[in-house]
Amino acid sequence: MIEGIRYTFDVAGLYNGLFVMSDRQTGSVWTHYDGSILNGPLAGAGLSLELKPIVHISWSEWKEAYPETTVLDWYPEYEARYRNIEPGRAGLGPQFQATVLNWDDRLPQNELVLGVNQGVEFRAYVLAEFGSGLQVLEDELGGTAIAVFLEPDITFGLAFLSSIDGEPLEFVVEGGQIVDSGGSIWDISGKATSGPHAGSQLEFVTSFVTEWYGWAAYHPQTSIFGR
């Protein structure tokens, strides 16, 4: 929804290595990556979808964090098209390859990264370069202090501003939980579940786990953490 209008989407095709979407209301073409408009009647108006954090994680970990979760039902009619996906597995379909506009050989094509887009600066965090278990990385991107939540084993990663209402926060992981120096406990979606900040939500910084080739194709200017 943008400015009171709800847009609904279909698959438009492939562009620059990724599938792109078209909205049914205007036929404009959008990235599925960050909800921005590539082409069509809405292009150039500075519109984009507001992004929410989406957690890329194993079912068991998600259910443990959110026992009351609902889940997409199984559609038997599409069962033949469902298959196990191995994000990060080497290889890219030739039809995807043919559309990529910018190859970046700094990392293997299918390397899993947390791509973080702060607005003016882009950075990739290579999941495999971080240790096991949940961790919080303090970093600065585009002059803004951010906290990067990572758990490479379950392909989880998200970034948030590391402050709340202007108050800087410092995070550590204790007993498998993210805790700030004031004693609040934060869940993996950046919401405080207990402590002085209980109920507060950290401001999301656009970020998602993705394969390197797509991140680099859309954001050639990206840096890579630690390099």
Place this chain on the structure above:
Amino acid sequence: MEDNSASKADAATEGSASFPRPAATESPAELPLPSATQESGASVQTIFDPDGLSIGPGSGFVVLDNPAVIPGEQATWLAPDELVLGVTVGDEARAYPISQMAYHHIANDQIGGEPYLVTY
């Protein structure tokens, strides 16, 4: 665009939701996400070449509109290590198994009474 390659079109989320953003007053402080907006003016948009848009044979993806959801405990077919996309809106949490989303790619859904687009 068969599904084995579809898996490479990775994640992301999108939401949307009541975002009565006055086009004129784009105060970054009020926007959770400066991202796409600034970018659309620069790189991505200007490089778009409609000839570069392709739809491979055998696509025929079926996107989901207001998909059926069930309580997590009833999804007995899901293996513990199966990857899902997880979203929370207020007190509501919802998971979308990647094995399904890599085919559908798009779910035009509602979570917590608000419209959300979930993509993979």
